[in-house]
Amino acid sequence: MRTINVNEITKNVKEMCIEANYYLSPDMNKAMKCAALEEESPLGKQILDQLGQNLKIAAEDMIPICQDTGMAVIFLEVGQEVHLEGGLLEDAVNEGVREGYVEGYLRKSVVNDPIIRENTKDNAPAVIHMKLVAGDKVKIKVAPKGFGSENMSRVFMLKPAQGIDGVKEAVLTAVLDAGPNACPPMVVGVGIGGTFEKCALMAKEALTREVGTHSQIPYVKELEEELLSKINGLGIGPGGLGGTMTALAVSINTYPTHIAGLPVGVNICCHVNRHVIREI
Amino acid sequence: MEKHITAPITKEIAKSLHAGDYVYITGTLYTARDAAHKRMYEILQEGKELPVDITNQLIYYMGPSPAREGRPIGSAGPTTASRMDKYAPQLLDLGLGGMIGKGKRSKEVLDAIVRNNSVYLAAVGGAGALLSKCITMSEIVAYDDLGTEAIRKLTVENFPVIVVADCQGNNLYETAIKEYAK
Numbered sequence: 001m002r003t004i005n006v007n008e009i010t011k012n013v014k015e016m017c018i019e020a021n022y023y024l025s026p027d028m029n030k031a032m033k034c035a036a037l038e039e040e041s042p043l044g045k046q047i048l049d050q051l052g053q054n055l056k057i058a059a060e061d062m063i064p065i066c067q068d069t070g071m072a073v074i075f076l077e078v079g080q081e082v083h084l085e086g087g088l089l090e091d092a093v094n095e096g097v098r099e100g101y102v103e104g105y106l107r108k109s110v111v112n113d114p115i116i117r118e119n120t121k122d123n124a125p126a127v128i129h130m131k132l133v134a135g136d137k138v139k140i141k142v143a144p145k146g147f148g149s150e151n152m153s154r155v156f157m158l159k160p161a162q163g164i165d166g167v168k169e170a171v172l173t174a175v176l177d178a179g180p181n182a183c184p185p186m187v188v189g190v191g192i193g194g195t196f197e198k199c200a201l202m203a204k205e206a207l208t209r210e211v212g213t214h215s216q217i218p219y220v221k222e223l224e225e226e227l228l229s230k231i232n233g234l235g236i237g238p239g240g241l242g243g244t245m246t247a248l249a250v251s252i253n254t255y256p257t258h259i260a261g262l263p264v265g266v267n268i269c270c271h272v273n274r275h276v277i278r279e280i
Numbered sequence: 281m282e283k284h285i286t287a288p289i290t291k292e293i294a295k296s297l298h299a300g301d302y303v304y305i306t307g308t309l310y311t312a313r314d315a316a317h318k319r320m321y322e323i324l325q326e327g328k329e330l331p332v333d334i335t336n337q338l339i340y341y342m343g344p345s346p347a348r349e350g351r352p353i354g355s356a357g358p359t360t361a362s363r364m365d366k367y368a369p370q371l372l373d374l375g376l377g378g379m380i381g382k383g384k385r386s387k388e389v390l391d392a393i394v395r396n397n398s399v400y401l402a403a404v405g406g407a408g409a410l411l412s413k414c415i416t417m418s419e420i421v422a423y424d425d426l427g428t429e430a431i432r433k434l435t436v437e438n439f440p441v442i443v444v445a446d447c448q449g450n451n452l453y454e455t456a457i458k459e460y461a462k
Contacts, residue, residue, distance in 0.1 A: 062348065
């Protein structure tokens, strides 16, 4: 048994919220640079160059990459051999979000109730997904999610007979509908299988995968590559103003499902695909 | 085509802008997004006056991140314009000069742009740090309690935008995508 004080979780979550909003992760940075080189449209290239400058200014002058600093989505993998002391884990995570957003000059974008809509003024609460795993560590993934792209995300409850072609059509439909609204070049997270909520959660977690890496399952890897190529053939381009770089990556997670179903979740993220991962 | 304009914009300026033009704006912009639009809509329903005179003004759909000490504003990029589609036609009919945002607009908005010789401009989404450098002053002029969603008066210098929908009925989002679709 290893004892961890939840203050340690708060401190890390706080730092990770700030880090995610000022510095794009190395994988995303690399993908953005490659896209700027490969883009065929002159206006698209100009936009990608602006986004490159934007990243530089954000880091040097400490201005958030995007004003929508997101709703904090946090994945926790807690080792079964960890004993947490000092308070509730969920409270500790939310406290980290509060401190990060207030002290880090990040925008407070969370309202207390979806209908009454009063701003909570500290960006809490976060959306927290917890999983118990083997070991004595706590793995934290902080992925603040902007809503320009979140609003364009979809769940499709396909019929098994629609098969892989149905999945491709669903993903391409979601991306085409998203178009300029999702701030392309985007990253597309896909969850196939499970249930209604499981496919959405898998799609969300797929966005935290290192861009440029693929699924271990051969047909899924092929599907990721094929969909990326098809998405970039849609013509949407950077800023939705035409071009060949519509998406930087397609990441797909799968899970067993029911004999009667083929759920597909498509979670779209803008080019500010923020994810910071730490293990305590 | 690259153009430099001043804001607020006259109808003549709006008419001279064509979808695809790359435009640098210097002058005044007003910010308003979801909550401010809802309030303006409700005020108009009650027959009262808007908190700012929108005649010939450009509304920038934007809610900034907090400013650090000594700076006019924080990160300040555009938000998705379609959420304001419900409110925009009425404002355009009341004399609004144009709008800056990102993303698709409804047919009702596009028709109102043509009808009023207005314009819809896109700023690059997710370039909030870069765009903040073109904002030299920011002052809350209405709805202070809305925080980031308050109406702000901004002074901008060479603020870069692209004309998406012009008063001739052109829509760059529709034409540009066709050019690169494979």
